[in-house]
Amino acid sequence: MWWTALLTGLGVSLLLGLGGAGLMLRGSVWQALAVSQWSAVGGVLASIIAWPVMTVAALTAGLSLVIVQVKRNSEQWPLGLFLLGSATVLLLAGNFAQAELSAASWAEGQLYFVTRTLALSAALITGLALLTLPFFFLQWLRLQAQPDQGTFPKPNGWRLIAEAVWWTAIIVLATATVGSIATLALLLFPAWIAALVSRNAVQFVCFAALFSVLGYLIAWTLALVLDQPFAPVLILTLCLLSSFVASARALVSYRSLRRFALGQTSKESPQS
């Protein structure tokens, strides 16, 4: 059913928009690259060893997240793991026939051919992730204080583990649904666009979700009408949306600056 696919993708895009805002607040944007790529590694590996796909994908993605968290390195380790994950997928695809098909489907996603099981899993994970989001949102906000220290204690191990499970769940679900490329696009672009125009943290998270859903809906329609793959259309759509918002913001800044300059001139003119 086309609407099952549409709604599944809509839920995933909403989650990725919200998650992307969290990643940006956490300063962990590069982690998304590694985790998304390693969930694809898990998916491809599962096709070879004939194990449950989501379980293996969650295990490999979770493992990559644990490594990145333990190393506490915001760039080198996530990027290194991303490259290692890409190399693993290419090697598996080059050496196993069934892996080649699986690798392509994890890169491009199964959005238009979403199965009943995947749709149900997506509905369940989306619901749970949205229910627990306020808890994590507070955690992301309070972590901004460091190295200053306020009244709230640093999150303990269990809170950090719960957050890692949350990230792993939404990234694995998204990679299985819309593919690794679209997952990254929906995690990164909407948060970048929202950061340009939001006045506070709540607006930022809401705008990120809004831009993500908007980008998804436009790309979904365009990809169907023009008979094009979803991920490239989504990236182009989000690029255009970013350019539009950045230009509108620059225009508003220019007009404010001009009004300010005119005000200064009119103040000076009576004296001259």
Next chain:
Amino acid sequence: MGILTTIWSFCRSWRVPSVISLSNVVIGASSAPIGPISLDLDPGDRFILMSPNGAGKSMLLRTLAGQQPALSGVMRKADEVRVGMLAQAHPRARYWPLSGRDWLNLMGSQCLIDPLLADLIHRRVDTLSGGEWQYLRLAAVVGLPVDVILLDEPANHLDAAVWAQSVRLIRECASEKAMLLATHDRQFAIELGFEIRSMQALMGSSS
């Protein structure tokens, strides 16, 4: 002599208990240890640490805040003591979509909103000048409902007007809170009128 010792012990047991107490504590890295340091912070104590760069002021504040472990010695904290801290610097991302109000909320601050803060709380923190950002952070920490406040170089980046406002803000901080500041700004320390101590003095008081 025995009676005097007993009386002294009795008096000590009745004095207000320290919120944080350091006894022969060595801080820093094992390759360059600093100490041993002894210090008792009681409710209402106000000290200023003034020592040259590299003396270990920031490290001591981080150790007191629990952000860095001590290498050796004994550090005691009263039950459920809460510590707030202004770090020496807090780098900002180029795009950081938090407002001044968000900052006060995420710190858990209950500070009074003075005219300067009233302007800052509606602006994004990534659009504030260095001095405005420092003042917002300082006001947030001073307004925390905590037992101990640690301020590392609170006068950094401040212009004359905000500098004077910061002195007022710190002076008006609730009297039951213990406060320890590290600064190189002698005029700031004099204006505050708190007792000035050096790291050497803290090390000298260790037994």
